[in-house]
Amino acid sequence: MAIKNKKLNLKDKYQYLTRDMAWEPTYQKKEDIYPDERFEGIKITDWSQWEDPFRLTMDAYWKYQAEKEKKLYAIFDAFAQNNGHQNISDARYVNSLKLFLSGVSPLEYAAFQGYARVGRQFSGAGARVACQMQAIDELRHSQTQQHAMSHYNKHFNGLHDAAHQHDRIWFLSVPKSFFDDARSAGPFEFLTAISFSFEYVLTNLLFVPFMSGAAYNGDMATVTFGFSAQSDEARHMTLGLEVIKFILEQHEDNVPIIQRWIDKWFWRGFRLLSLVGMMMDYMLPNKVMSWAEAWEVYYEQNGGALFKDLERYGIRPPKYQDVANAAKNHVSHQAWSTFYQYSQATNFHTWMPEEEEMAWLSEKYPETFDKYYRARFEHWDKEHKEGRRFYNNTLPQLCQVCQIPVIFTEKDDPTVFSHRQIKHEGERYHFCSDGCCDIFKNEPEKYIQAWLPVHQIYQGNCGGADVATVVEKYYHINPGVDNMEYHGSPDHQRWLDIKGLKPLKSNSEKKSAA
Amino acid sequence: MSVNAISEYHAEPKDRVENFNGMQLLYVYWPKHLMFCAPFALLVAPDMTFGAFVDELLKPAVAGHPDSEKADFLNAQWLLNDEAFTPDPAATLIDNGIDHKSMLTVTTPGLEGIQGSAS
Amino acid sequence: MSQKVFIAFQDNDNARYLVDAVMQDNPEAEVQYQPAMIRIEAEKRLVINRETMEETLGREWDVQEMLIDVISIGGNVDEDDDHFILQWN
Numbered sequence: 145m146a147i148k149n150k151k152l153n154l155k156d157k158y159q160y161l162t163r164d165m166a167w168e169p170t171y172q173k174k175e176d177i178y179p180d181e182r183f184e185g186i187k188i189t190d191w192s193q194w195e196d197p198f199r200l201t202m203d204a205y206w207k208y209q210a211e212k213e214k215k216l217y218a219i220f221d222a223f224a225q226n227n228g229h230q231n232i233s234d235a236r237y238v239n240s241l242k243l244f245l246s247g248v249s250p251l252e253y254a255a256f257q258g259y260a261r262v263g264r265q266f267s268g269a270g271a272r273v274a275c276q277m278q279a280i281d282e283l284r285h286s287q288t289q290q291h292a293m294s295h296y297n298k299h300f301n302g303l304h305d306a307a308h309q310h311d312r313i314w315f316l317s318v319p320k321s322f323f324d325d326a327r328s329a330g331p332f333e334f335l336t337a338i339s340f341s342f343e344y345v346l347t348n349l350l351f352v353p354f355m356s357g358a359a360y361n362g363d364m365a366t367v368t369f370g371f372s373a374q375s376d377e378a379r380h381m382t383l384g385l386e387v388i389k390f391i392l393e394q395h396e397d398n399v400p401i402i403q404r405w406i407d408k409w410f411w412r413g414f415r416l417l418s419l420v421g422m423m424m425d426y427m428l429p430n431k432v433m434s435w436a437e438a439w440e441v442y443y444e445q446n447g448g449a450l451f452k453d454l455e456r457y458g459i460r461p462p463k464y465q466d467v468a469n470a471a472k473n474h475v476s477h478q479a480w481s482t483f484y485q486y487s488q489a490t491n492f493h494t495w496m497p498e499e500e501e502m503a504w505l506s507e508k509y510p511e512t513f514d515k516y517y518r519a520r521f522e523h524w525d526k527e528h529k530e531g532r533r534f535y536n537n538t539l540p541q542l543c544q545v546c547q548i549p550v551i552f553t554e555k556d557d558p559t560v561f562s563h564r565q566i567k568h569e570g571e572r573y574h575f576c577s578d579g580c581c582d583i584f585k586n587e588p589e590k591y592i593q594a595w596l597p598v599h600q601i602y603q604g605n606c607g608g609a610d611v612a613t614v615v616e617k618y619y620h621i622n623p624g625v626d627n628m629e630y631h632g633s634p635d636h637q638r639w640l641d642i643k644g645l646k647p648l649k650s651n652s653e654k655k656s657a658a
Numbered sequence: 659m660s661v662n663a664i665s666e667y668h669a670e671p672k673d674r675v676e677n678f679n680g681m682q683l684l685y686v687y688w689p690k691h692l693m694f695c696a697p698f699a700l701l702v703a704p705d706m707t708f709g710a711f712v713d714e715l716l717k718p719a720v721a722g723h724p725d726s727e728k729a730d731f732l733n734a735q736w737l738l739n740d741e742a743f744t745p746d747p748a749a750t751l752i753d754n755g756i757d758h759k760s761m762l763t764v765t766t767p768g769l770e771g772i773q774g775s776a777s
Numbered sequence: 778m779s780q781k782v783f784i785a786f787q788d789n790d791n792a793r794y795l796v797d798a799v800m801q802d803n804p805e806a807e808v809q810y811q812p813a814m815i816r817i818e819a820e821k822r823l824v825i826n827r828e829t830m831e832e833t834l835g836r837e838w839d840v841q842e843m844l845i846d847v848i849s850i851g852g853n854v855d856e857d858d859d860h861f862i863l864q865w866n
Contacts, residue, residue, distance in 0.1 A: 154840075154858050183664050197854035200841070208844050215845075330662070348849050352785060352814070359813030367813050371787050374848045382854045389853075432812055446851045449780040453853070453865045482695040520693050520777035523724070538719045540696035541685045541761075549696035559690060559776035563697065565739065565761060571671050572739070572759035574685065587661045592671040599673045602683065602701045 158199035163192070166269035178267040184330040187395035191268030195386050198379050205277055209284070216288060216372045223365040224295045233361040233429040235300065235639035236630055239492035240354075240427035241293055241366065242302045246491055247319045247419060248350070249289040250310040252373075254323040255338060256282035262331040274383050278339075281376040285369075292369040300635050302491045302626035309491055312606070313619050314597035315419075315483070317547045321594065322416050326409075328590075332391065333405050339384035341409030345447055347377060350420050353438040357428040385450075392457040399458045404586070410462035411579035414471075415546040421476035422483065425505065426497065434508035439472040464579045470555045473512040477505075478551045481520065485536040488623075489615050493630035496525040516558050533629050539598045539611075543576035544591055545583050550576045568592065675758040682758040684751070686716060689763065690770050691723055693777045697761065708754050709747035716764075725769040737763040782852030782863040783818035784825075791846045798829040814848055823852070825861040 152160065169177055181188070222228075232238070256279050263275030290306075297303040310316050326337040355370030391398050421435035433441075451461040462468075480494070487494040497505065502521065505513045524534050540549035541563075554562045564575040568588050575581040584591045600606050607618035615621045630636055661667045675682050682704050687697035698719050702711060712731050720726040736743045738754075739761055745754050756762070771777045784799075786792035792815055796808060799817055806819035817823065830838045840861050852863035 154856070180664060184662055197856050198841070198844070199856065200844075204841055208841065211845055330664075348851075352849050353811075356812045356814050371813065371848050375787075375844060375846065378847045378850050379844070381850060385853065445779075445781060446783065448778060449782070449851065449865050452778060452780055456866070478695065481693075485693075485695055516775060516777070519771075519773040519775040523693070523772045523777070534693075534722055536694060536722070538698045538700060541687075541699045542696075551695045553692075559692065561687060561689075561692070561697065563687065563761070569671075571674065572757075572761075574759070574761065589661045589667055589669040593669045594672060596673065598699050599683065602681070602699075603673075603677050604679065 154199045157201055158196065161201040161203070162196075162273050163269050166272075174267055178265060180265045180331055181267055184332050185401055186332040186391060186398050188268070188391075189394055191266075191270070193393065194268050194270035194390050196270055196274055197382050197386060200277065200379065202273075202277075205280075209280075212372050212375060213284075213288075216368055217291075219368045220292060220295070220365055228362075228364055229296055229299050230642050231362045235635050235642075236493070236495060237361045237363065237427065237429055238296055238300045238635065239302075239494075239630070240423045241296055241363075242300075242492035243419065243423060243427070244366075245289065245293045245303055246306040246309045246313070247316055249286050249293075250307060251319050251323050252282050252286035252289065254320075254327060256280075256286060258282075258323070258327045258334055258338060261327070262334050265331040271387075278376075278380055278383065281373075281380070285373040285376070288369045288372065292365040295365060299638070301622065301633075302493075302635075305620045306491075308620055312597075313491060313621075314486075314489060314601075315548075317595065317597050318419070319416060321547050322412055325412065325590070332401075335384075335387045336391075336402060336405040337409040337412075339380060340388045341406060342413050343377060343380045344384035344388075345410060345443070345450065346413040346417060347381075348442040348446065349417055349438055351377060352442065353433055354420060354424055354428075357424060357430070357432045360430045360432050361428055388454070388459075389457070392454075392459065396458075403459055406459065407463040408583050408586070411464055411468075411577075411583065412546060414468045415548060415576070415580070418475045418479045418548065421472075422479035425476040425508075426480040429501075431504060435476045436472040436508065439469070444469060463582070464577075467555045467577070467579065471552065473509050474516070474553060474558055477509070477513065477517040478553070481517070482540075482549055482551050484524065485534060486540070487628050488535050489611060489619070489621070490627055491619070491621050492626070493628065493633050493635060495630040496521055496528065512558065528629070528631075535628075539601065541574055542596045542598050543580050544573045544594055544596070545575060545580035547594065547596060548576055550574065552576050673759070678758075682751075684711075684756060685759070685761040686719070687761065687763045688720060688729075689765050690776045691720070691725060693723055693772060694720070702751060704752040704758075705750045707748055707750055708745045708756075711751060712747070724772060725766070729766045729769060731764055731766070735765040735767065737765075780821055780865040781818045782821065782823050782850075782865060783816060784823060784850045784863060785814050785816040785848040786846050787848060788813050788815050789846060791842075794830065794833045795825070795843065795846065798833045799823070799825055801833075802826050802829050822862065822864040824863075827859045 259275045259279035259282060263272050263279060266272055293303060310320055326334050329337065351370055351374045355367050358370060359367035388402065391402055424435045424438065483490055484494045502518065527534050542549055550561055550563050552562050554560045562577050564578060564581040566573055566581065573584060575584065601614055606614045608614050612623065616623050621627050625634055681701050684700045684702045685697045686700060688694065700715050702715065716731060732747055736745055738756060786795055796815055799806060800808065803819055803823050806817050806823060809816040827838060827840055840856060840858065843861060850863055852865055855862040
């Protein structure tokens with residue numbers, strides 16, 4: 145036992161290697177070194193109260209991260225060497241990865257940039273160290289996701305230019321603008337937005353049931369990067385909760401500011417997750433749980449426990465939580481309808497659910513699916529079989545804040561769009577909901593500058609006057625190859641070849657086949 | 659409220675009518691026909707007549723819907739920016755009071771979408 | 778209202794021992810098996826003790842080793858050399 149006593153305990157080690165590495169400045173004023181710490185109105189009286197429950201120090205961080213990476217890349221190698229893509233449930237599944245690579249992985253990179261920036265802006269050493277580790281984590285997530293999916297890029301279409309597409313494709317402005325909004329805010333709002341509202345309250349919905357779904361669909365590479373990333377998230381989530389408690393405990397004036405940010409970022413995150421709802425209900429051929437079930441476990445149950453815990457600080461659950469809870473039975477169907485009809489402008493394929501999938505949707509959504517969505521889907525299916533696959537030939541109205549088309553319906557009447565409109569300084573603005581409209585009213589100057597893809601196309605800023613040109617030249621989507629209906633696509637043909645166990649001769653042939 | 663920023667914050671609206679090369683934006687919502695997933699965003703000439711807008715833009719936009727052939731848009735119920743509105747088919751959009759980024763809502767009584775599902 | 782804390786692990790060999798240890802120390806907890814993952818939830822409080830883990834594993838175990846296999850958590854975290862606790866107040 146004598147030897148064991150020589151080892152520093154966790155608390156002391158954390159103190160020595162984190163707080164004690166910082167110093168008090170002598171010839172510069174603290175306010176000049178950390179100039180962005182005060183303008184948001186958040187009052188911090190004592191940074192030493194900052195708690196890092198994991199007490200992770202840099203040496204332990206590198207040790208555990210290295211171990212995670214070794215495990216992860218061994219699995220990537222095994223997956224590639226064993227042609228793992230041939231063992232997935234169905235090639236339709238790969239389309240969720242195309243969406244992930246162009247919609248989510250760039251957000252990991254944006255998070256890396258965000259944490260690297262705010263890590264510089266806090267005068268508390270504990271906060272700086274936590275942000276530094278998270279910045280490195282986020283960079284790792286972006287890289288491992290791209291590495292995992294590069295195998296699919298050898299065998300399927302649409303994964304060739306995700307970074308370029310993230311900045312241009314109409315629906316990718318939804319995740320992009322979400323993070324741009326957070327990154328252009330002050331350091332405390334950024335932490336409330338990303339560490340708390342997104343990481344703590346909402347990312348479980350993306351990384352836990354969806355990744356479990358990836359496993360259920362035979363995608364060993366994706367479930368592994370997903371869970372490996374999520375093992376970092378457990379730390380991020382803890383940071384997110386500690387951040388909020390720390391700020392709330394510092395000064396009572398912080399409470400209304402934090403509440404407004406929680407309201408805003410819950411709503412923005414909820415809207416963003418519409419994409420994930422659709423991935424779970426429509427893009428996983430083997431289903432683990434429905435979006436509504438995931439929402440119940442990871443938001444209603446876990447979020448409920450969380451906000452009950454925060455009551456003692458004077459924090460209430462997010463505004464419009466009731467609207468979000470009611471929407472769990474609608475958003476995935478509304479989002480899939482949207483992507484189905486605008487699939488001529490997506491970097492992935494869409495399709496109508498098969499009969500047994502429709503039955504699963506009816507069972508999981510007994511109140512809504514048959515009543516509001518089944519007739520639409522059966523009509524489209526019939527049209528397709530008769531040679532008239534439906535595409536919407538006009539562009540949709542977008543919400544000025546979340547940038548999603550105005551596709552959502554009223555909480556009390558799912559047959560009516562929840563469109564809102566206001567006039568601000570003589571200009572008209574349109575929104576998908578009260579939630580987004582409130583966010584605009586709080587900071588109109590921020591959102592009047594929104595780069596709305598539909599309006600940009602009409603202004604002539606996207607490389608062409610017609611959708612076909614924009615899609616091909618500006619988005620770098622190969623028409624008829626990367627986009628539109630799945631059935632009959634080159635991906636579909638390739639999958640049939642794989643399942644027919646017809647070996648392909650060369651790499652170049654893999655992609656040019658069919 | 660306004661943006662809380664490190665310095666004076668000034669921004670210009672990105673979608674002023676001047677940026678649309680003489681055209682303007684018009685949104686159209688056909689209730690009970692949610693098969694079209696969102697209201698349409700159309701680029702229109704302000705001096706286009708309302709009748710031409712219905713024939714040349716609206717009808718092609720909704721042509722994919724089984725109700726479209728039965729829809730009599732010129733005799734339907736219209737809202738302009740959420741207020742009751744009686745369009746004059748011979749007058750231009752702008753003379754009908756339809757300015758940049760206006761929203762038209764057109765209800766066609768009796769047409770309830772695919773199998774009455776509001777789709 | 779019920780206030781559940783939870784922890785989710787990757788369903789791998791390490792996790793088997795973790796689940797064994799957790800169930801010894803938290804007999805009222807519920808274990809849910811989902812594809813590739815194991816989720817354990819409990820009302821208000823869940824504790825993982827180093828000592829129990831070391832007995833289960835038959836070797837020394839650092840509480841921070843858990844970071845490799847954990848997928849997600851819900852609840853306030855309290856960690857030191859001897860235990861990892863999740864709880865709601």
